[in-house]
Amino acid sequence: MAIAALGLAFVWGTLGILNLGHSVFFGLGAYAYAVATSNLGDSTPGLLIGIILPVAFSLVLGYFLFFSRLGDVYLGVITLCVTLIFYSFATSTADPSYHIGSVLLGGFNGITAIPPLNMPADPQTPLSVEATFSICLLTLAGIYILLSFLRASNAGRIMAAIRENELRSELLGYDIRFYKLVGFAVSAAVAGLAGALYTAVMGFVGPNVFDLPQASQFVLWVIAGGLGTFAGPTLASFGFQLLSSQLGANQIFNTELIFGATILLFVLLVPRGLLPMILSLADPKLPRRLSGLVRKEKPV
Known part of the structure; x- marks a missing residue:
């Protein structure tokens, strides 16, 4: 949860983008990990898919949000509506016809019996609960450091300039839509990873993540x-x-x-x-x- 909060803190604090649908990326990462790991029996590709899927969706959503130059209020409303759409869809998947591979989406019941994290490329060696929490803590520290470096970099300074004055930044030659899209995708990647780790710890995921x-x-x-x-x-x-x-x-x-x-x-x-x-x-x-x-x- 703290990792996901860092993702929102980055995009909101650095770029000034209030994403009221941040839980969408968190939920997509959680469901992606659950489906991929349950089908493949290995948590390593599950974690990767849990990052890739939210990033891909953020690029599609961000393209329409930023390249159409929507204002902050409309952006907040649309991201909130996206959250409601995903929640509504997730709760309507109780029918057995809603499945991906051998995994039933389950509607309100969600997906259960999700395999925990295992050693990389060794599905036969699952990690203990203590080891999983240690990985979550180390991941939190690593994300914290990476986001701090990104915010202090030249790209981070440009993002801060865009937050302060979009028109002036654009007149200086910066493509503000591109930097917003990149920041949005970084936030989605962090939230997706957090969602995947959340599912690995809980062994369950349901519509409540949305x-x-x-x-x-x-x-x-x-x-x-x-x-x-x-x-x-x-x-x-x-x-x-x-x-x-x-x-x-x-x-x-x-x-x-x-x-x-x-x-x-x-x-x-x-x-x-x-x-x-x-x-x-x-x-x-x-x-x-x-x-x-x-x-x-x-x-x-």
Whole structure:
């Protein structure tokens, strides 16, 4: 989940693209891993397909979104509608005729008995739960480092310039549609990998990976942790999942109600997120250097 949150934090914080359908890429990666691994009996091609399929879909969707020059509001609405479409389709596949190879899609029941991760090219040696979680943690660290390097690279600086002023960036000779498409695809690749790992850990995947609560969680974690940072959404994802687990176990409050109220509180009271707020208490200039989201003030 934290890996998927990093994907949204990158495309939203670096390019300014609020993708309300980020769960689509997560869900496609989850279903792709489930179908490929169950049919092939090997998790290695399953992980690769779990990345390739979301990237391919993001390139098709992004082409129509960015090359038609849709505004931010329309982009958010369309990506949200795509989420609803995938959720509706996934819930309507209960009929046995909906299958890929020998794998039934299952509708609300989802796909069960999905093989776990195994040693590369050795399907006969499945990894333990502890080893799988270790791989997830190492993958999170690796994605964090790679996205940080990408954001600090020349391409990342161009993406930040596009976020700040699209017209000026285009007049300087940069193809803003191409950079948006690339950033969108990178975000999809990260989310797809996260979805594949999620399915490998859970051994199950269902339509809930596409639903609105799932989509809203990614947005919540980025807002709460701090837009423009990677550490903030990562820590927020861990914190809110722990909170969700505790609330669900004790059945004290409705979890979705708590999350909805939390989004409102953060937007109204802590719009910059927790991490930038904490850092600003120590050094008012530090959040600027970390996020790069605050525009320079014009001289008086």
